[in-house]
Amino acid sequence: xxxxxxxxxxxxxxxxxxxxxxxxxxxxxxxxxxxxxxxxxxxxxxxxxxxxxxxxxxxxxxxxxxxxxxxxxxxxxxxxxxxxxxxxxxxxxxxxxxxxxxxxxxxxxxxxxxxxxxxxxxxxx
Numbered sequence: 001x002x003x004x005x006x007x008x009x010x011x012x013x014x015x016x017x018x019x020x021x022x023x024x025x026x027x028x029x030x031x032x033x034x035x036x037x038x039x040x041x042x043x044x045x046x047x048x049x050x051x052x053x054x055x056x057x058x059x060x061x062x063x064x065x066x067x068x069x070x071x072x073x074x075x076x077x078x079x080x081x082x083x084x085x086x087x088x089x090x091x092x093x094x095x096x097x098x099x100x101x102x103x104x105x106x107x108x109x110x111x112x113x114x115x116x117x118x119x120x121x122x123x124x125x
Contacts, residue, residue, distance in 0.1 A: 004095050012106050014113040015054055016044040019102035021095060024085055034087040037098050041105060042079040043071060050080050053113075060112045062105050 006022035024038040041063060043050045049069035056067045063082045065071055072082035086101065088094035 004091065007095065007099065009099075009102065009106075012110050014117075015106070015109045017054075017106045017109060018042050019099075019106065021098045021102065023091070027087055032087065034089060035091060035094060036085045036087045037094050038083055038085050039098050039102050040081050040083045041072075041102060042075065042081050043067075043109075045074070045076075045078060045080045048074050048077070048080075054109065056109075056112050060108055062108060067109070 006020065008020045009018045011018045019042065020040045021037050024036045027034045027036055043054060043062075045051065049055075050067065050071050052069075054067055055069055058066050060067045062071070063084050065082060070080075072080040075081035086094060086098050088097060
């Protein structure tokens with residue numbers, strides 16, 4: 001049975017963030033026999049920095065890094081990228097675990113944006 005080589009998510013509703021997951025080979029022999037995938041999260045950027053409305057600083061952390069202007073590394077003019085790897089025994093299981101992990105990371109940002117919008121609405125009532 002052929003397994004997945006790479007997946008790309010849809011863009012998140014509020015932030016425009018998305019992720020990719022792709023096979024990244026096998027752990028080094030001295031470490032384990034596990035296989036691994038690379039998870040990349042992409043955040044919208046302009047002029048080399050993530051968009052100002054996404055700069056939550058210490059309030060939101062994605063992939064272990066606070067959302068400062070220089071989060072991740074500059075992948076292009078329109079996105080900054082950060083990558084982590086996950087290991088496992090079976091490709092199908094590993095892709096499922098990695099997707100759930102990436103979605104949970106992006107959900108932190110989406111939740112913060114939703115709360116920010118709601119705070120503004122609440123301030124008017």
